Amino acid sequence: MDRREFLRGSVAGVLGASLTAPLLRAETDEKKKNPKLIYRTMGRTKLEVPVLSFGVMNTDSPDLIKKALEMGLKHLDTANVYLRGNSETAIGRVLKETGTRDKVYVATKVFLARDWQKGIFMLEDTGPAPAATTENFNKQLDQSLERLQTDYVDILYVHACDSANMVNYETTMKAAVKAKEAGKARFIGVSGHKSPEIIRAAVDARVYDVVLAVFNFQQEDKDDVARAIAYAKENGVAIVAMKTQGGARRQGDPASFNHKAALKWVLNHEGVCTAIPGMTTFEQLDLNFSVMEDLTLTDEEKKDLKLSSLDSGGYCQNCRACVAQCPHKVEVPTLMRAVRYAEGYGNLSQAEWTLNLLPKNHGLAACRSCSDCRVQCTHGINISRNVKTLKKQFALYA
Numbered sequence: 385m386d387r388r389e390f391l392r393g394s395v396a397g398v399l400g401a402s403l404t405a406p407l408l409r410a411e412t413d414e415k416k417k418n419p420k421l422i423y424r425t426m427g428r429t430k431l432e433v434p435v436l437s438f439g440v441m442n443t444d445s446p447d448l449i450k451k452a453l454e455m456g457l458k459h460l461d462t463a464n465v466y467l468r469g470n471s472e473t474a475i476g477r478v479l480k481e482t483g484t485r486d487k488v489y490v491a492t493k494v495f496l497a498r499d500w501q502k503g504i505f506m507l508e509d510t511g512p513a514p515a516a517t518t519e520n521f522n523k524q525l526d527q528s529l530e531r532l533q534t535d536y537v538d539i540l541y542v543h544a545c546d547s548a549n550m551v552n553y554e555t556t557m558k559a560a561v562k563a564k565e566a567g568k569a570r571f572i573g574v575s576g577h578k579s580p581e582i583i584r585a586a587v588d589a590r591v592y593d594v595v596l597a598v599f600n601f602q603q604e605d606k607d608d609v610a611r612a613i614a615y616a617k618e619n620g621v622a623i624v625a626m627k628t629q630g631g632a633r634r635q636g637d638p639a640s641f642n643h644k645a646a647l648k649w650v651l652n653h654e655g656v657c658t659a660i661p662g663m664t665t666f667e668q669l670d671l672n673f674s675v676m677e678d679l680t681l682t683d684e685e686k687k688d689l690k691l692s693s694l695d696s697g698g699y700c701q702n703c704r705a706c707v708a709q710c711p712h713k714v715e716v717p718t719l720m721r722a723v724r725y726a727e728g729y730g731n732l733s734q735a736e737w738t739l740n741l742l743p744k745n746h747g748l749a750a751c752r753s754c755s756d757c758r759v760q761c762t763h764g765i766n767i768s769r770n771v772k773t774l775k776k777q778f779a780l781y782a
C-alpha cells in the first residue's frame with residue numbers, strides 16, 4: 385500500500401469511527417449528575433470532556449485518581465513511561481476496582497528512541513527508549529494495555545514528537561493507524577513541545593484525531609500556538625493542552641504562584657478542549673477543579689498574569705540557544721526539563737528517566753568534567769545552578 389492509499393484508508397477510518405451507545409449514554413448521565421462542570425467536544429472524535437482532565441504523570445496514588453473521578457473528571461492522561469509504568473498500573477487498578485472503564489477516557493502514549501538534537505526518530509535504542517520500530521511500538525502498546533487492565537485506550541499518542549518530521553514518521557504513523565483499526569485505540573494523536581509546528585503537521589497529516597500540545601501564557605510564541613489551535617479546530621482535530629501552568633511563578637517569589645489564573649487563561653481559548661495539569665495532592669485537585677465554576681479572569685488574576693509575564697525567568701522556551709554555547713553540545717533544554725520534574729513536581733523518577741535518555745557525551749555525564757558552566761540562557765534561567773543541582777541530586781548517575 386502506498387502512502388496515498390494508506391492515508392485515504394486512514395481518513396475513511398477516522399470519519400467512520402463511531403461511539404458505542406453505552407459510552408454515549410454514560411457521557412450524558414455524567415453531565416446530568418454534575419451540571420457545574422464545563423464540557424467541550426473533542427473535535428471529530430465527538431468525545432465530550434470536562435475542560436479539566438487529569439495528567440497522571442507525577443502520581444500513582446489510587447486515592448487521588450478515585451477522588452478525581454468521583455468529582456466528575458473523566459479523562460485520565462498517562463504514558464507508558466510515566467513513573468516507570470506505575471501511573472498506568474494505578475489507573476488500571478482504579479478502573480477495575482470501581483468498574484468505571486466505560487465511563488472514563490484513558491489516553492496513553494508510546495515513546496520511542498529519538499535524536500533530540502536532530503528531531504528525528506532513531507532505529508537504535510537510546511538509553512531506556514527502544515528503537516522506533518513497529519515491533520517496539522506494538523510491544524509498548526500491549527504492555528500499556530496490560531497495565532491498564534483494558535483491551536483498548538480512548539486516545540493513543542505517539543509521544544513527544546518534537547518536529548514535523550517526527551509527526552510524519554511513517555513507521556509510527558502506520559503503527560498508530562493499525563492500532564486504531566485493530567480496536568486497540570479508539571482515536572490516535574501525537575504529543576509534543578514545539579506546539580505550532582506539531583499541531584499544523586498533525587492536522588495536515590489527515591490521520592490524527594487529537595494533538596496534546598504545550599500551551600501557556602508564558603510562551604513566547606503563544607500567539608502562533610493560538611493560531612495553530614484555531615487551525616486544528618477548523619479541521620476537527622482536538623487539542624489537549626499540557627504544561628498549562630508553566631511559568632505561573634515569578635522568579636524568586638513562590639507566593640506569586642497563580643495556578644488558577646494560568647489555567648483559566650488557557651481554557652479561555654475555545655479551541656482547547658481540555659487541559660491535563662499534573663496533580664499530586666488533593667489541594668491541587670480542588671484548586672484546579674474550582675476553575676470550572678467560572679472561567680472569567682478576575683482583575684486580580686489578570687494583574688498576576690501581567691506581573692508574571694514581565695519575568696519569564698525559570699520557564700524554558702525550548703529555543704535551544706544554550707546548546708550551541710556548550711563546548712560539549714549538551715542537551716541543556718532536556719536537563720532543564722529534568723530539573724522541572726525533580727524540583728517543580730518532586731518527580732525524581734521521571735527526572736532520572738529523562739536524564740538517562742541522553743547520550744552520555746551530550747548529557748549530564750559530560751557536565752561532570754566541567755567545573756565552570758558559562759552557558760547563558762537567553763530567558764534568564766540559571767543554567768549553571770541547575771546543572772549543579774542535577775549533579776548533586778543524581779550523584780550516582782554516570
Ligand code: SF4
Binds near residue numbers: 699707720
Ligand atoms: S536558552 Fe534558556 S530558554 Fe532557551 S532552550 Fe536553553 S534553557 Fe531553554
Ligand code: SF4
Binds near residue numbers: 712713714716756
Ligand atoms: S556544565 Fe559544562 S558541559 Fe554542562 S552545560 Fe555547562 S558548559 Fe556544558
